[in-house]
Amino acid sequence: MFGATEYLVLGSILFALGLVGFLTRRNLIVIFLSTEVMFQGVVINAVAFARHHEHLEGQSFALFLLVIAAVEAGLALGMVVMLYRRKGTLDAEAWSLMRG
Amino acid sequence: MTLDALTQLGPEFMLLIGACIVLIVGATAASQRVQWASPVALVVVLLAILATWRLGVPEGDTSIPGLWLTPLTYYVRWITLGIGALVILANWHQPSESERGEYMAMILFSLLGVLLTASANDLVVLFFTIELVSIPTYVLIALSRQDARAAESSVKYFFLGAMSAAILAYGLSFLYGAAGTTTIQTVGSGLSVAGHVTGAPVSSTALVGWLLIFAGLAFKVAAVPLHVYVADVYEGAASPITGMLGFVPKLAGFIALIKIFAAFDWTLPQSVFWLVWIVAAVTMTVGNTLALIQRNVKRMLAYSSVAHTGYMLVALLVGPVAGEGPMRDGVAALLFYVAIYGTMNLGAFAALTAFKTGQRAVETLDDIAGLAARAPIAALGLAVCAFSLMGFPPTAGFLGKLYVFGSAFSLGESHPFHQAVIALAIIGVINSAIGAAYYLRIVSTIYVRAEDAPAAPASGRPVRWCLAVCSIAMLILFAWPSQLASQARSATVALHATPTRYHAVSEDPDAANDTSPDDFDPGH
Numbered sequence: 326m327f328g329a330t331e332y333l334v335l336g337s338i339l340f341a342l343g344l345v346g347f348l349t350r351r352n353l354i355v356i357f358l359s360t361e362v363m364f365q366g367v368v369i370n371a372v373a374f375a376r377h378h379e380h381l382e383g384q385s386f387a388l389f390l391l392v393i394a395a396v397e398a399g400l401a402l403g404m405v406v407m408l409y410r411r412k413g414t415l416d417a418e419a420w421s422l423m424r425g
Numbered sequence: 426m427t428l429d430a431l432t433q434l435g436p437e438f439m440l441l442i443g444a445c446i447v448l449i450v451g452a453t454a455a456s457q458r459v460q461w462a463s464p465v466a467l468v469v470v471l472l473a474i475l476a477t478w479r480l481g482v483p484e485g486d487t488s489i490p491g492l493w494l495t496p497l498t499y500y501v502r503w504i505t506l507g508i509g510a511l512v513i514l515a516n517w518h519q520p521s522e523s524e525r526g527e528y529m530a531m532i533l534f535s536l537l538g539v540l541l542t543a544s545a546n547d548l549v550v551l552f553f554t555i556e557l558v559s560i561p562t563y564v565l566i567a568l569s570r571q572d573a574r575a576a577e578s579s580v581k582y583f584f585l586g587a588m589s590a591a592i593l594a595y596g597l598s599f600l601y602g603a604a605g606t607t608t609i610q611t612v613g614s615g616l617s618v619a620g621h622v623t624g625a626p627v628s629s630t631a632l633v634g635w636l637l638i639f640a641g642l643a644f645k646v647a648a649v650p651l652h653v654y655v656a657d658v659y660e661g662a663a664s665p666i667t668g669m670l671g672f673v674p675k676l677a678g679f680i681a682l683i684k685i686f687a688a689f690d691w692t693l694p695q696s697v698f699w700l701v702w703i704v705a706a707v708t709m710t711v712g713n714t715l716a717l718i719q720r721n722v723k724r725m726l727a728y729s730s731v732a733h734t735g736y737m738l739v740a741l742l743v744g745p746v747a748g749e750g751p752m753r754d755g756v757a758a759l760l761f762y763v764a765i766y767g768t769m770n771l772g773a774f775a776a777l778t779a780f781k782t783g784q785r786a787v788e789t790l791d792d793i794a795g796l797a798a799r800a801p802i803a804a805l806g807l808a809v810c811a812f813s814l815m816g817f818p819p820t821a822g823f824l825g826k827l828y829v830f831g832s833a834f835s836l837g838e839s840h841p842f843h844q845a846v847i848a849l850a851i852i853g854v855i856n857s858a859i860g861a862a863y864y865l866r867i868v869s870t871i872y873v874r875a876e877d878a879p880a881a882p883a884s885g886r887p888v889r890w891c892l893a894v895c896s897i898a899m900l901i902l903f904a905w906p907s908q909l910a911s912q913a914r915s916a917t918v919a920l921h922a923t924p925t926r927y928h929a930v931s932e933d934p935d936a937a938n939d940t941s942p943d944d945f946d947p948g949h
Contacts, residue, residue, distance in 0.1 A: 340595055347588055356584055363591035367598050374602035382607045383598070386549050390594055393556050397587050400563060404580050407567065411576060420577045 332373030340366030353408065353415045357401040364394040430488040435476035436502050437540050443469030444533035451526010459526050463517045463887075466529035470510045470536070477502040482915070493546035493610060497760075500916035501543035501680065504764040508672055508771060509536040511894060515665035515775045517887035520568050528568050531561035535673050542677045548597045548607040551681055555593065555645065558677040559586050562670060569663035570786075578661025585644060585654050593641025599634030600685075612688040631689075635697065638685055645678030648738065649708040652731045656715075659727035664786055665888070667723060668774030671730045672767030675737075679763055682741060683756055691744035698842055701742050702849055709735030709856040716863050721789050725863055726773055729814060732860055733766050739853050740829045743836055743846060745917055753835045758828035760913040765825040765902065769813040772895025776807035779892060781883035790866070795876030803889065804871045809896035815864040816857050821902035826857060828910070 346359030368387045375383025412419055451462050483494035520528045538557030545551040567579035601607050604615030616631050644651040659667045712732030719725040743755030780787045797804035813822030833850035836843040
């Protein structure tokens, strides 16, 4: 079996992948997907620590994190629909009315 | 948890029930009824203020799991609900009537989040309450006006907010892992036992957690590396809701930072101290410099909001170690300053809301030129708020800056970094002088310059009342600051009573051991 460290490494890989995706991708849905990947990295982290400390606080943390991720997913879809209706594209570059 | 304990949460329940009613009725009722949303929301906030007053100061009540009701809760209830009532006045006529119910409900939910942040005693609850503050603001910006810029700024704010929420959660999970508990009261003792075992002051896991939490919250308070969204969001959103954006997320972010710093008992490693020092110095300087080159008043106030975050970070860095009272205790100075800042910032945006040029809202310096000739009273209100933001007597903004920098200068020589903190305070004072340039530009534009495109009065009376209350409050609080200052001072009492690392180690290491059996440090 794996110790907590391996799970923490897995969590940090997911988090880093999400962060890189967030910074480099241009499609709004993919950008949002990247933040979800970051959240899953956090969830793995919380569960790994719960396993290490042998109690359930981290697991309840993970469950609550999923709730926040779901709320943000709902809001993100609403915004994506709103933007698509306005411009017919989901390219993040198309939205730069304000500069400076 | 008994019913008796739940009555301690009276103001929070008022806001929750009120928000749900306004949301459901607003979404279903005929549009001519929805204009009642604003008065109902105001009544809800006033009832919550009444409940706060009736309940009095809670004495560190922990009977509700995850919450810890302290004098900090009491202080934050007063300032949040007080400024919340003004925010509702400023937004009285704001979005079209078909959306006003949802809009008012989102304001109430966001205020509820701030109230609960002040009581949170659990890392998970803290994360939830911070998100409860933020998520309604994303919706508010999108609803605030039909402009495409509102949609753009809402999306920018939301995506960066989601990323910062993930960073914050990642940091909280590391802090939980290092301390072995999610209860904030015992995180400190959990960390100290961990530190005691490894011999290091703070384990590297806790340090990673601290850095990530600071990064995540830097977004909420608009500190420098994560301030890039501020100008676009402020410009895109409608003016009255921008006044709220400068206060509500900043207050929640600073409360969370205070709680995290208190868990570390303000004994930060040298590297962390210098990180906050640099962030504070750069935040002030960048905010003021970028504000100087703006011609759009909303963008100018956005960068001024960044600069004010820098001043508040000075007070946060000083912390409660210098002694008690706002001139010494950095946390009391910070809590005082954030209330003052919220009021004067809202006043400035209420003044912008009260006028329009043609069919669009007032935004640029050209739009407000010569305003004093047409609307002398509103122009005077705007001038008072600008002087207060500048920190010029006789306004409360002056006292706010005096307390913040006074706390830095009163740091004794026994403090290891007292020279660095004093240097930071001097940078802050220089920055205040730089900042005066662009606030004076606003004042001189409304009084001296001749008008090009006359600004016409827009929207109704409630916005004017909001502006009047904000500017009069700035003058009154300069004359009689003692009530607010003493409340801010007693709000920090609970922070001193936090079981600190050193107490836990020296007095009863075994008791602390029960909650956190071992240190976790993947690096070792």
